[in-house]
Amino acid sequence: MFALVDCNNFYASCERMFNPSLNGKPVVVLSNNDGCVIARSNEAKALGVGMAVPAFQIQHLVERNQIVVFSANFPLYGDMSQRVMSILSGYSPEQEIYSIDECFLNLDGIQEDFTDYGLRMRSHVLKWTGIPVSVGIAPTKTLAKVANHIAKKFHDRTGGSYVIDSELRRIKALKWLKVEDVWGIGRRQAIKLKAIGVQTAYEFSLLDKEWVRRHMTINGVKLLEELNGQKAHDMELKEKRQSIAITRTFEKEYTKQEELSERITTFAVTAAEKLRRQKSFCRSLIVFISTNRFGDACEQYSNSLHVKLPFPTSSSIELSKAATSALNRIFKNDFRYKRAGVILMDFINETELQPSLFFNSDPRHKSLMQTIDKLNNKFGNPVLKLAAQEFRTWKMKQEHLSPRYTTNINEVIRVKLL
DNA sequence: TCTGGGGTCCTAGGACCC
DNA sequence: TCTGGGGTCCTAGGACCC
Numbered sequence: 001m002f003a004l005v006d007c008n009n010f011y012a013s014c015e016r017m018f019n020p021s022l023n024g025k026p027v028v029v030l031s032n033n034d035g036c037v038i039a040r041s042n043e044a045k046a047l048g049v050g051m052a053v054p055a056f057q058i059q060h061l062v063e064r065n066q067i068v069v070f071s072a073n074f075p076l077y078g079d080m081s082q083r084v085m086s087i088l089s090g091y092s093p094e095q096e097i098y099s100i101d102e103c104f105l106n107l108d109g110i111q112e113d114f115t116d117y118g119l120r121m122r123s124h125v126l127k128w129t130g131i132p133v134s135v136g137i138a139p140t141k142t143l144a145k146v147a148n149h150i151a152k153k154f155h156d157r158t159g160g161s162y163v164i165d166s167e168l169r170r171i172k173a174l175k176w177l178k179v180e181d182v183w184g185i186g187r188r189q190a191i192k193l194k195a196i197g198v199q200t201a202y203e204f205s206l207l208d209k210e211w212v213r214r215h216m217t218i219n220g221v222k223l224l225e226e227l228n229g230q231k232a233h234d235m236e237l238k239e240k241r242q243s244i245a246i247t248r249t250f251e252k253e254y255t256k257q258e259e260l261s262e263r264i265t266t267f268a269v270t271a272a273e274k275l276r277r278q279k280s281f282c283r284s285l286i287v288f289i290s291t292n293r294f295g296d297a298c299e300q301y302s303n304s305l306h307v308k309l310p311f312p313t314s315s316s317i318e319l320s321k322a323a324t325s326a327l328n329r330i331f332k333n334d335f336r337y338k339r340a341g342v343i344l345m346d347f348i349n350e351t352e353l354q355p356s357l358f359f360n361s362d363p364r365h366k367s368l369m370q371t372i373d374k375l376n377n378k379f380g381n382p383v384l385k386l387a388a389q390e391f392r393t394w395k396m397k398q399e400h401l402s403p404r405y406t407t408n409i410n411e412v413i414r415v416k417l418l
Numbered sequence: 419t420c421t422g423g424g425g426t427c428c429t430a431g432g433a434c435c436c
Numbered sequence: 437t438c439t440g441g442g443g444t445c446c447t448a449g450g451a452c453c454c
Contacts, residue, residue: 030422031421031423032422032423034420035421036420036421036422038422038454052421053421055421056421057421059420072423099424099454100454183453184452184453186451186452186453188451188452189451189452217427217428217451219427219451241424241425243426244424245423246424247422247423248422248423249423292421294420341423343424397420424454425453427450427452428452429448430447430449430450431446431448432448433444433445433447434445434446435444436441436442
């Protein structure tokens with residue numbers, strides 16, 4: 001059996017955790033630059049605040065209903081996530097952290113009643129972190145997702161834990177679940193399926209396997225099997241990322257290549273730090289730039305370049321050089337750039353590096369990077385930068401930022417004794 | 419005025435090989 | 437007029453996830 005444990009309205013719950021006066025009130029969290037909605041409390045959902053809606057479009061709702069708005073505080077969410085995951089790891093020898101707010105647990109060998117087990121996890125996490133979670137348990141990962149959906153949706157009845165462990169429950173659940181809400185069926189597939197009269201997960205589960213394979217590839221077939229109770233996905237105990245991306249929508253539009261180049265350099269340096277943290281080397285990278293996609297149609301330009309590196313490296317210097325030279329090749333004057341990014345890929349493990357006879361990463365960079373990482377970790381990022389990076393740190397729009405309660409000693413919560 | 423960021427996997431088709 | 441057959445590898449782009 002698999003459990004899927006998912007934090008309820010995770011970012012909003014993190015904010016409320018340190019500000020209990022917000023309990024019962026509508027809360028939303030915005031993306032970088034206070035751009036659009038990325039988390040909503042149940043109260044905010046009920047008021048009609050949609051997911052991923054631009055902030056300015058809900059301004060009237062915010063004012064009319066006194067919705068409390070937060071700027072994204074990723075240091076806080078990342079730290080809270082670690083705490084939640086750490087507690088949950090005690091409930092199974094195998095934990096797959098699927099995203100910042102959810103994980104799968106392998107429950108093979110658990111003797112306790114599954115519903116109770118789920119409830120126990122839930123109250124444990126709630127007590128120790130203040131974050132409410134929902135637990136779905138079933139014989140396949142996809143059905144565990146379905147069970148989780150039910151646990152959350154009918155919290156009053158389930159208490160936040162639901163188990164699909166019989167044909168009766170499986171069929172009842174699938175008949176209830178709309179096909180577009182199945183894990184793995186997105187907008188495109190949902191349209192196709194509805195066109196042939198499939199409305200529910202149950203109707204999907206009865207489709208002919210060949211038809212599904214032809215129209216939805218191997219993923220569709222796996223989905224079909226999983227919904228029918230046959231395991232097609234196992235725990236994925238992932239070690240390392242296969243790609244690392246740093247991309248940003250800028251707070252302003254850039255026209256000068258030097259300015260863009262500084263930002264790209266910083267993206268590459270940041271990505272390189274992450275690369276070194278997971279002890280990998282990278283063999284290629286993509287740089288992309290783009291004008292404002294919401295702007296005037298005739299002023300649009302976007303381009304990307306995938307460059308192979310002459311040798312595997314994790315050096316910030318070498319990676320940022322490669323990135324800026326890629327930028328030089330795609331940059332065009334007379335455009336106003338609003339978005340750009342660097343994506344590292346094609347990794348190998350540090351330990352599996354085969355030096356080449358002719359071209360290799362500069363060996364001196366290894367200890368240099370170690371020292372830079374050490375200093376930046378100790379004194380806060382980034383005391384040390386490359387000269388090619390921008391001099392001042394860019395300030396994104398964050399008008400509703402909460403303190404970093406759990407990761408910065410100067411911002412810990414203060415308790416006043418009366 | 420204002421419109422996010424970070425991932426994974428699959429497939430079709432091109433380039434190349436014999 | 438007729439113009440083989442069987443492979444592998446790589447990549448861009450699509451679809452999906454949170």
